[in-house]
């Protein structure tokens with residue numbers, strides 16, 4: 286067992302999978318000697334060489350396209366987008382090409398690859414280093430979207446993503462990269478299945494469905510409600526597409542109330558989809574409208590600390606939202 | 614390194630037959646379109662000789678091909694049959710490229726090394742660079758051929774693809790079919806600078822312009838690029854100048870934006886008679902053999918049409934198949 290942060294867990298997953306399967310390769314900007322701007326690929330080039338750990342030109346569309354070309358030829362590329370915000374120049378390659386290869390070819394071609402990107406805010410990154418683009422990618426059939434919130438999940442889910450036959454967008458909450466350390470299992474024991482949510486706090490009065498950095502914020506918010514006799518059950522989705530509807534439904538059937546807590550802009554965020562699905566599935570069990578606790582509809586947090594604070598959800602804001610729901 | 618197959622008279626005649634097949638298919642598709650049986654056609658008319666000459670210099674079965682939507686003749690040269698292309702035209706379940714999911718012209722066949730195409734302009738260019746990288750890693754001497762129009766060279770993906778392939782000396786042949794029009798936009802409003810071939814210099818790779826109606830010139834240019842790619846020399850950019858003898862597609866009418874005098878002049882420069890004359894001159898073809906080939910090809914296309922028209926459509930229940938590996 287090794288105490289590892291989330292970013293170290295990502296690196297361990299890459300290391301182990303590259304050791305296990307020599308078709309696995311890593312490509313992206315600064316992933317080589319520097320080991321990535323967040324150090325997620327640190328030491329990999331020294332261990333596996335400049336071919337399997339390749340510094341790419343500063344051109345996201347070609348990063349996605351080259352990864353796709355490698356995947357079509359039987360390699361297993363893990364491409365890094367330096368920030369999720371910068372995956373947009375590669376958007377066409379991801380949603381029109383990679384996501385649809387299998388469907389367009391009636392199953393003749395497949396494109397198993399992983400695109401990793403640090404996501405979300407709260408690190409003074411401002412507009413272009415703080416966005417939460419998961420809704421864009423979750424909208425696209427053919428892609429799977431994973432967004433872990435703990436070192437163990439990051440490691441286990443990334444290993445599973447690398448072994449998965451479909452293309453995967455793997456979003457890593459950068460705010461959590463160094464937030465906590467966990468003892469991590471190694472090898473096969475570390476694997477986590479895609480598409481399975483985790484009930485990370487039990488509670489009888491309301492259900493909070495969340496993912497990524499918001500898991501930690503919602504946990505703190507729940508702790509504030511506890512003294513008032515409001516017990517919040519918290520579900521960390523861990524995978525957004527496919528997401529684990531059943532675990533959420535089971536919980537809501539017990540609690541009768543649900544809030545979706547997500548860091549992205551409120552309108553059209555993936556939380557809106559979760560809310561709609563749960564409203565449809567759980568209507569008969571609900572004692573209150575499904576509510577969304579999300580970030581405001583401005584283009585991600587500005588640089589100034591006061592504006593960043595105004596944008597970000599925090600335990601106070603989430604506790605307020607949950608309390609309102611409990612009292613409805 | 615296996616040698617490229619020499620250009621024997623037999624191979625040239627086979628290529629000529631492929632050119633005739635492409636034209637006969639095209640003629641037939643337009644008839645079917647006017648009869649309301651085919652919805653949408655993109656014609657290779659004017660590009661056929663360049664396409665077949667290029668593929669004839671390569672090794673289908675060994676090399677990879679990222680074709681674009683105007684590559685009907687190239688697809689035939691890569692091994693697609695007229696029947697298969699008709700199945701795609703009718704969007705039948707047995708269309709080998711996509712089972713009737715994509716518009717005809719998005720060719721794909723894994724066993725033939727033809728990488729499934731898409732309707733977007735340009736994304737196949739950096740993809741081909743990635744495939745080239747993989748082929749280089751595999752070290753089997755295979756190369757990746759990617760084709761596109763001159764309009765596609767305005768896309769960022771063109772520049773990203775050339776840059777990457779040049780940086781890593783990927784075995785890629787970038788083949789631009791320059792018909793001087795991107796729908797209604799002429800080259801002069803699309804491509805800054807003298808043309809496409811010159812752009813290669815910026816990436817430190819060879820760039821060649823070649824008349825696309827000259828079978829032998831195109832073949833020699835592609836063969837040279839192939840030799841360079843297979844021996845580790847890296848990519849080449851080729852610009853074949855061709856004519857667009859039809860409108861962009863059946864949704865377009867080029868008479869609305871092109872000079873009628875120019876159109877009439879171009880119609881007289883159809884590359885197929887030129888190839889036929891070259892073969893007659895060399896004594897590789899006689900008018901009788903030419904006629905026999907045309908009759909054969911027409912019968913083939915007729916049969917392909919009958920089979921394709923009678924073939925079943927995709928099952929509605931298959932709509933959700935192949936979104937993910939397990940469905």
Ligand SMILES: Cc1ncc(C[n+]2csc(CCOP(=O)(O)OP(=O)(O)O)c2C)c(N)n1
Pocket residue numbers: 683732733734735761762763764765766790792794795796861
């Ligand atoms: C990214 C993108 N934008 C627009 C279109 C619509 N479109 C299809 S073909 C075409 C013109 C392409 O011209 P060119 O690359 O010169 O090839 P040609 O059709 O002349 O062979 C356009 C604009 C598209 N398919 N993809």
